Amino acid sequence: MKKDELRSILINKGISRSYYSLEGGLPNEKLCLDCENGKWIVYYSERGIRTGIRYFDNENDACDYLLHAIEESASGKY
Known part of the structure; x- marks a missing residue:
């Protein structure tokens, strides 16, 4: 998935x-x-500091990871 698709999914x-x-x-x-x-x-x-940095070779993998992390964070599991 691309960033624009991720944005749409999060909005929906x-x-x-x-x-x-x-x-x-x-x-x-x-x-x-x-x-x-x-x-x-x-x-x-947080407060101008990056933590938990994960690197990805492609946009798709980064967007998939972020979607999962956001869903867990929003549900209180992160």
Whole structure:
């Protein structure tokens, strides 16, 4: 899946944007998706610090991982 498809899925599931950022950066207390130096990364951003960084070779794998992490976080399992 691509980032735009992930965005649509999250909207359709009613997942609050307060859980995530699909634009990377360092927003406070959000799971984030970004692409740097040709690698896709998923991480948790809090107080300007990235934690739990996971690297992916492709957008599909990163989006799948982030969707799963957001769903677990939104349900209280993360």
